[in-house]
Amino acid sequence: MIQNPSDDARREILQNAKTIAVVGCSNKPERTSYMIAEALQQAGYRVIPVNPTIAGETVLGEEVVGSLADIHEPVDIVNVFRRSEQVMPVAEDAVKIKPKVLWMQQGIVNEEAAQLAKQNGIEVVMDRCIKVDHAILVPR
Numbered sequence: 218m219i220q221n222p223s224d225d226a227r228r229e230i231l232q233n234a235k236t237i238a239v240v241g242c243s244n245k246p247e248r249t250s251y252m253i254a255e256a257l258q259q260a261g262y263r264v265i266p267v268n269p270t271i272a273g274e275t276v277l278g279e280e281v282v283g284s285l286a287d288i289h290e291p292v293d294i295v296n297v298f299r300r301s302e303q304v305m306p307v308a309e310d311a312v313k314i315k316p317k318v319l320w321m322q323q324g325i326v327n328e329e330a331a332q333l334a335k336q337n338g339i340e341v342v343m344d345r346c347i348k349v350d351h352a353i354l355v356p357r
Contacts, residue, residue: 219331221342228354230318230340231347234293235263238285238316240307241298242266244276250298251276253322253348257296260351265292285310292316296347297325304330312337320347 222230239254242264246252258264258277265288266276272283282288285295285307295316297307304321308330311319319334321327323346331341342350 219328219335219341219343221345222340224354226340227342227345227350230294230342231351231355234317236265236290236292237262237294237296237347238265238267238288238292239296239298240267240285242268242276242281243298244268244271244274244281249322253296253298253346256348257351260355285314288314294318294320294347297321299325301325301327305333308333311339315339318342320345322346323349 237257241250242254243251254264255277264279266279266281267285268281269283271281274281292314293316295311297304299307304327308319318340320342323344326344331343334341
């Protein structure tokens with residue numbers, strides 16, 4: 218079973234990251250994925266919303282892309298808002314764009330996807346809320 222990086226390692230990930238792709242980002246402000254993307258943006262990250270259903274729309278001032286493959290700039294963290302059983306295709310896409318970290322939100326666990334990411338040199342965080350970790354680990 219994959220272990221999450223330590224608090225110190227996650228703090229370092231969050232302090233060094235600049236660009237975060239949010240997979241499953243919603244265009245509805247009341248949805249968790251939107252709120253967390255907004256919080257990340259306010260914390261100073263560049264957020265790239267990824268959602269095939271609303272690709273081409275604008276969310277939080279950023280154009281929504283249909284998939285990770287549509288991102289043509291370096292991504293530090295791929296933050297995943299998909300059901301656990303839907304993470305594998307995201308991990309496969311992530312391997313192609315080589316982010317530093319594949320971060321599955323709280324409640325999302327997929328060992329197979331985590332294994333694939335790890336085998337390809339991508340750090341993995343599972344079942345942790347990136348916004349909560351940021352609030353706790355990164356002093357303002």
